Amino acid sequence: MDLNLRHKILNLDCPQVMGILNVTPDSFSDGGCFVTPDALQLQIEKMLQAGVAIIDVGGESTRPGAQQVGLAEELERVVPCIELIRRISDVPISIDTSKPEVMRAAIAAGADMINDVNALRAEGALKAAAELGVPVCLMHMQGEPKTMQQQPEYTDVIQQVLGFFVERIAACEAAGLARENIFLDPGFGFGKTVEHNFQMLKKLELFHSLGCPLLVGISRKSMLGAVTGKPVEQRLAGSLAAVVVAALQGAQVLRVHDVAETIDALRVVQATQMEER
Numbered sequence: 705m706d707l708n709l710r711h712k713i714l715n716l717d718c719p720q721v722m723g724i725l726n727v728t729p730d731s732f733s734d735g736g737c738f739v740t741p742d743a744l745q746l747q748i749e750k751m752l753q754a755g756v757a758i759i760d761v762g763g764e765s766t767r768p769g770a771q772q773v774g775l776a777e778e779l780e781r782v783v784p785c786i787e788l789i790r791r792i793s794d795v796p797i798s799i800d801t802s803k804p805e806v807m808r809a810a811i812a813a814g815a816d817m818i819n820d821v822n823a824l825r826a827e828g829a830l831k832a833a834a835e836l837g838v839p840v841c842l843m844h845m846q847g848e849p850k851t852m853q854q855q856p857e858y859t860d861v862i863q864q865v866l867g868f869f870v871e872r873i874a875a876c877e878a879a880g881l882a883r884e885n886i887f888l889d890p891g892f893g894f895g896k897t898v899e900h901n902f903q904m905l906k907k908l909e910l911f912h913s914l915g916c917p918l919l920v921g922i923s924r925k926s927m928l929g930a931v932t933g934k935p936v937e938q939r940l941a942g943s944l945a946a947v948v949v950a951a952l953q954g955a956q957v958l959r960v961h962d963v964a965e966t967i968d969a970l971r972v973v974q975a976t977q978m979e980e981r
């Protein structure tokens with residue numbers, strides 16, 4: 705299975721690494737790290753050198769309790785960053801946003817894909833994505849970032865997330881998006897308890913049933929802190945273990961902070977999987 709991005713074709717038969725590039729002053733694990741152009745460029749070069757498949761640029765933190773960011777400010781954060789990456793590389797870029805205006809500006813600046821934690825539910829987002837014609841990632845979230853961790857509740861988290869995907873895929877297809885351009889992401893930590901998150905990770909392969917490639921973001925998340933007792937800056941080993949669990953169940957794209965380490969871990973997984981999926 706190949707994914708057609710504007711700047712490259714990505715082979716999804718082996719797991720690919722999406723590197724997180726947060727240009728926000730308040731992200732939970734690396735907020736404020738890359739706000740100067742030099743620090744930003746260094747981080748980009750580090751990811752490129754490690755062999756990142758996609759760089760995910762985000763200008764609005766969606767961590768629990770995070771404040772929303774205005775349109776002008778989000779544009780000001782992400783557009784120069786995308787332009788900077790484009791000046792030095794043709795690496796595929798995804799834009800982590802829920803705002804249709806940011807989607808359009810980001811694609812115009814050189815991004816190749818839309819990553820929306822709100823699954824294109826904002827007014828105008830479906831239309832923008834359909835017109836732009838690029839691949840999209842639909843992530844599941846219960847509630848909204850400000851309040852989503854207050855009391856997450858499901859009778860069956862996997863079935864309910866699958867039901868959400870069925871509805872969003874139908875909405876996307878009705879709006880003119882091609883199904884082969886849709887990634888699904890169960891949304892670890894987005895309106896889920898630690899138990900919900902591990903139920904989803906344990907049975908991740910069930911999410912393949914809709915025929916779309918899976919994108920998984922677990923890197924450094926609090927579910928890992930809950931079982932290791934480690935603060936966010938000490939969750940690399942936990943993150944790698946989680947990535948391996950996801951990759952063994954066929955997750956196609958892994959969204960991570962630690963690109964080089966994750967690529968090593970995935971190479972080891974791949975060495976044990978000689979036949980193709």
Ligand code: 7PJ
Nearest residue numbers: 766819821841843889891892921
């Ligand atoms: C995710 C995301 C995720 C997708 C964030 C963080 C919080 N996009 N954006 N999946 N998480 N697709 O980086 O931990 O899990 S922001």
